[in-house]
Amino acid sequence: MRLTPLYQQDREQAKQQGIQQGERLVVENLLKVRFGEINNELQEIIEPLLALPPEEFTPLLLQLSREELINRFR
Template sequence: MRLAPLYQQEQKQAKQRGIQQRERLVVQNLLKVRFSEIDNQLQAIIEPLLRLTPEEFTPLLLQLSREELIHRFC
């Protein structure tokens, strides 16, 4: 059994998890800055937002109102 391919796969997966965590933090921080806190309604839209690329979710978070975000993603 060769360990190098397994190690490379694990390394790739760890990198992907790190990217996903950073994207989640970006979304959460933008929501906090825009709306002061993340209540249950805003918490509910984080997962759907993360299905988009950063290029897609960033303008939405900066331009749409709270109500528009909730309506679009809930």
Template sequence: MRLAPLYQQERELAKLEGKLEGKLEGRLEGQRQVVENLLRVRFGSVDAQLSAIIEAILALPPEEFTPLLVQSSRQDLIARFSNN
């Protein structure tokens, strides 16, 4: 009968991990929306070239990628973040 508390503890831990994962995914999705919106405002739309660099941009912390998105040209962003 000592397994019941361990099982309950594992279930609670799994629930907490799920909640944390959901919060992280939500935060990342929010950051993705911010990046896409900034690109759309700056360049009119998010085409295939800009879409291709979003993941690389998101690898930076927001305090680094925000000024880059506001100040850099489209060509500079593509050159910096593309895998070519």
């Protein structure tokens, strides 16, 4: 059975959205564990962090201080 191109496109888009949501949860959880509540300053850096691949943003979240993260991604 062949899937129609539109269905395949919708399916791929849904898959990508799921991956992006998962990555966002990982970033938010790491920030919460390291720094407590996510204030406005930390909230502002989530999107720039997510522009990086997970293998790049994960070590940064684990190694950089709150101030270093904010300064780097503002």
